[in-house]
Amino acid sequence: MLTSTVDGAAKRCPQCRRNTLVFTKRYPVLTDATALKRTGTDAHDGVNRLRYESAWICQNPLCGYREVIGEQ
Secondary structure (H helix, E strand, O other): OOEEOEOOEOEOOOOOOOOOEEEEEEEEEEEOHHHHHHHOOOOOOOOOEEEEEEEEEEOOOOOOOEEEEEOO
């Protein structure tokens, strides 16, 4: 996963309060098939699809904090 930090150091996670928060440009997000049907963009007959969005991810395995901020 492509990750970066702010000014060379990880940010503080708002959940666990450790300096383990990093930014990634490609975080996999599952797209709900009903959302695709509603917009008329489902070319896969209702099968859930992956898309990739930018996100802040906590690298602490006990925390699991994720903040998806969308495509950038």
